[in-house]
Each structure stands twice: as C-alpha cells, then as structure tokens.
Amino acid sequence: MKIAVIGHVRFPIARPFMGGMEAHCWHLCRGLRARGHDVTLFAAGDSDWGGKVEPLVDVHYDREFPWHKWHGTPELTGHLDAAFERLLPRLAEGGFDVVHNNSLHRFPPRFAARHRIPMVTSLHVPPFDVLKRAVADGGAPWSLFTTCSQRQLGVWFDGADAPFARVVPNGIDLADWPFHPEGDGTAVWMGRITPTKGTHLAAQAAKIAGIPLWIYGTIEDQGYFDSKIAPLLGEGVQYGGHLQDADLTDAIARASVLLFTPLWDEPFGLAAIEAMACGLPIAAVENGAIREVAGDAARYAGADAGELAKALREAIGIPRWAARERVERLFTVEHMLGAYEVLYGRAIDAVGHVSDVPSFEVFELPPALI
Numbered sequence: 001m002k003i004a005v006i007g008h009v010r011f012p013i014a015r016p017f018m019g020g021m022e023a024h025c026w027h028l029c030r031g032l033r034a035r036g037h038d039v040t041l042f043a044a045g046d047s048d049w050g051g052k053v054e055p056l057v058d059v060h061y062d063r064e065f066p067w068h069k070w071h072g073t074p075e076l077t078g079h080l081d082a083a084f085e086r087l088l089p090r091l092a093e094g095g096f097d098v099v100h101n102n103s104l105h106r107f108p109p110r111f112a113a114r115h116r117i118p119m120v121t122s123l124h125v126p127p128f129d130v131l132k133r134a135v136a137d138g139g140a141p142w143s144l145f146t147t148c149s150q151r152q153l154g155v156w157f158d159g160a161d162a163p164f165a166r167v168v169p170n171g172i173d174l175a176d177w178p179f180h181p182e183g184d185g186t187a188v189w190m191g192r193i194t195p196t197k198g199t200h201l202a203a204q205a206a207k208i209a210g211i212p213l214w215i216y217g218t219i220e221d222q223g224y225f226d227s228k229i230a231p232l233l234g235e236g237v238q239y240g241g242h243l244q245d246a247d248l249t250d251a252i253a254r255a256s257v258l259l260f261t262p263l264w265d266e267p268f269g270l271a272a273i274e275a276m277a278c279g280l281p282i283a284a285v286e287n288g289a290i291r292e293v294a295g296d297a298a299r300y301a302g303a304d305a306g307e308l309a310k311a312l313r314e315a316i317g318i319p320r321w322a323a324r325e326r327v328e329r330l331f332t333v334e335h336m337l338g339a340y341e342v343l344y345g346r347a348i349d350a351v352g353h354v355s356d357v358p359s360f361e362v363f364e365l366p367p368a369l370i
Contacts, residue, residue: 001097001344005029007043008104008124009083010067012060014048016244018218019192020270021124024170025049025102031173031337040094042087054090056083068221080105091117098344106130109138109145118347120340122146122168126265126288127156139164141350144343148268149289155265166343169293170268171336172327177249177277179324183256186212187312188280190252190271193229194220198261198285198303203232205259205283205308211236211316213259216251218242253278257316260284260294263303269293277327279320283312293331297323 007025011018017026025041029049033039041047045055061079070076084107091099091108092115101108101121112119123135123145135145135156145165147153153167187209189202199215206213213236219225233239243251252258258275259282266288273293276282282298284290285308291300299315301307 001348002038002095003032003040003344004091004094004096004099005032005039005041006056006087006099006101006103006108007041007047008102009044009056009060009080010062011044012046012048013041013043013053014046016218016242016248018220020170020268021102023270024122024124027171027173027333028100028102028337028340031333032340035337035341040096042090056087081107084108098348100340100344104131106134109134109143112143113138113140116142116351118142118344118351120144120146120343120347122148123152123156123267124148125267126152132156141353142347144347146340146343149292151289151292152267166339168336168339168343169331170270170273171331171333172270172273172277173333174277174328177274177327178253179277179279179320180253181279181320183280183320184254185316186214186255187257187259187283187316188214188216188252188255188275189259189261190216190248190275192220193217193225195224195228196262196264198263200224200228200232201261201263201285201303201305201308202259203229203237204305205261205312206237207232207235208305208309209312211257211312213237214251214255215239216241216243216248249278252280255280257312258282259308259312260290260298261303261308262287262290264288266290272298273327273331276323279324281315281318281320281323283308283315295326297326 007013008021011022013022013025017023026049029039029041040052042054042056044060045058047053065076084105088111098118109121146168148170150167187206191197193199252275258280260272269290282294284298284300285303286300299311301311
C-alpha cells in the first residue's frame with residue numbers, strides 16, 4: 001500500500017524522542033516500510049525517520065511557539081490551521097491508498113469523512129473540545145479511529161457505542177528493549193519533565209522508600225525542574241539527562257523498578273512497556289490506563305508520596321520475567337502494525353461499498369457533551 005502518515009508537529013519525529021507520540025509515529029513509519037509499504041511522513045521539516053518526509057511546517061512548532069506559553073492562542077492556532085489547510089489537497093491528490101493520521105488536528109478527520117479519503121486517526125491524548133467535536137463529525141466506515149487503551153475509548157466516546165473506533169494498544173520493538181534478568185537495586189524514572197508527568201512525586205517517594213533513583217528525560221518545563229526537582233537532587237536522587245538510544249536502554253535495563261507517576265489521565269504509558277520489556281516491574285500512580293497496561297507487573301498508589309513509596313518497596317519484588325512476558329504477549333510492534341493493517345483494509349474497502357457520505361449534523365455532539 002501507498003500510505004501517508006501524518007505526524008504531530010509540536011516536536012520532530014526523530015530520535016531522541018521528546019515523548020511517546022513521537023516514538024509511536026517513528027516506529028509506525030519504519031515498521032510499515034519494513035512490511036513492504038510505501039510510506040510518506042507529513043510532519044515538521046526537522047523530522048527524520050529514515051524515509052520520505054514532506055514538511056507541514058519548516059520546523060516543529062514548539063521551537064517558535066512553546067506550548068506552555070502559546071497553547072490556545074490565536075497565533076498558534078492560526079499557524080497550525082494554515083499548515084493543515086495546505087496539507088489536505090496533498091492528501092487528496094497524492095495517490096495514497098490510505099492515510100494514518102496522528103496529528104491531533106481537527107481538519108483531517110472531517111476532510112476524510114466528507115471526501116471519502118480512507119483514513120485511520122489515532123487518538124493519543126485524552127479528549128479536548130475541538131478535536132472531540134471533529135471526531136464526532138469525522139466518523140465514517142472509511143474514516144476510522146483508534147485509541148491505545150479501552151479506558152481512552154470510553155473517555156473519547158463517553159461510554160457509548162463507537163462503531164468507527166477500535167482499541168489498538170501501542171507496541172514496541174523488543175530488540176530495542178532487551179530483557180535483563182537482574183537489576184542493581186535502584187529505581188528509574190523516564191519521560192518529559194513537566195508537572196503532569198509527576199517527576200517530583202517519584203523523587204519524593206524514592207527518598208521515603210530509601211531506594212536510589214535516576215531520572216532521565218528532557219526538561220520541558222525549566223521552572224518546574226528548578227523549583228520542584230532540583231531541590232530533591234542528591235541523597236540518592238540523581239538526574240541523568242536526556243539519553244538517546246542504547247544509552248537510555250542500558251540505563252533503564254540495569255535498574256530494578258520503574259516509577260511511573262502520571263498526574264493526568266494517561267492514555268497508555270509507553271515508558272512503562274519499554275521498562276517492562278527490560279524486566280522492570282512498575283510502581284505507579286494509578287491514573288488513566290496504567291493498570292490496563294501494566295496489570296500484575298505493577299503495584300499501584302494514589303498521588304501521594306508515602307503511598308507511592310510503599311508501592312515502590314512492594315513492586316521491586318515482582319519477578320522480572322513477569323513484566324517481560326506481558327509485553328511479549330500484548331505490546332509488540334508486530335501486534336500493533338497487524339491491527340493497523342486490518343483497519344487500513346476496512347477503510348479502503350468501505351470507500352467502494354458504502355454509498356452514503358455522513359453529514360456533519362448526524363455526527364454532531366449533543367450540546368450537553370460539547
């Protein structure tokens with residue numbers, strides 16, 4: 001198949017990944033190409049996945065419009081709307097068999113529904129008003145949606161029947177996260193260092209538990225790091241920087257447990273399955289889909305450092321093979337790509353077999369849900 005993949009343009013689709021969305025899109029493109037598909041990525045111009053990139057914007061928008069300052073502003077909205085307005089005719093005229101949309105922008109799903117463009121839109125974040133209305137407008141037999149967890153499916157569609165949506169869990173390449181049978185007794189945390197990820201809670205819990213902690217990731221919110229994280233460094237808590245590729249894998253794999261501390265409705269938790277693949281059990285703040293993802297390979301707590309410290313002490317005793325086995329069974333990139341290919345086929349077939357184009361009125365949300 002000739003496949004267009006639309007990336008989110010806040011950050012480049014390139015290593016080192018700023019977060020799970022960038023990692024997902026990068027692996028999606030490479031995995032589809034490895035399975036024989038012709039893949040073009042529409043993303044920020046500074047993206048690099050090793051294949052064709054058609055820029056939506058010259059550089060990722062967080063460089064010119066940092067999200068923490070500009071989100072919700074007319075300036076950023078206008079910048080993105082102009083980029084996606086330019087994209088739509090390129091999708092229609094590019095001869096693509098199917099489009100996989102990871103953009104979080106409101107234009108592509110509506111365009112697909114109205115113009116019979118076979119599309120699968122993956123919803124990587126909890127719903128927000130503008131995109132939720134576009135999802136309601138944009139569902140059709142040829143315009144399908146995925147969420148990465150059952151919890152997020154319910155949240156996006158308010159627990160109602162969602163005939164055009166399916167759960168496709170995220171998957172990773174196990175070769176990138178090899179199993180290590182033993183840990184060194186330390187804990188680890190990885191991700192974007194920003195308040196919603198709860199890095200400070202991980203540091204507080206590790207200190208209470210008396211277990212050394214290494215923190216890895218990009219500092220997305222410098223003020224948060226300076227005020228909440230830096231004062232906790234030392235005495236067993238260390239910041240190891242934003243590591244790349246094998247350096248990050250090695251740092252994670254040698255630890256004994258991952259602290260996973262979302263303070264928002266976490267849709268999945270890619271960091272959790274990456275660590276689990278290496279054999280790390282999880283001590284988690286139970287927000288979002290983490291119990292659905294980690295299952296019995298984790299111990300859970302509320303957003304309280306004392307509770308999390310107790311979970312940390314308990315989690316470190318979970319057998320490493322149990323964490324690895326769960327990832328092998330449920331969360332490989334092969335499982336993910338196979339599920340996506342099935343949906344691509346359904347979207348393509350529906351264009352030729354379904355006669356009615358859904359109207360925007362039919363798919364409009366009731367006022368109570370807007």
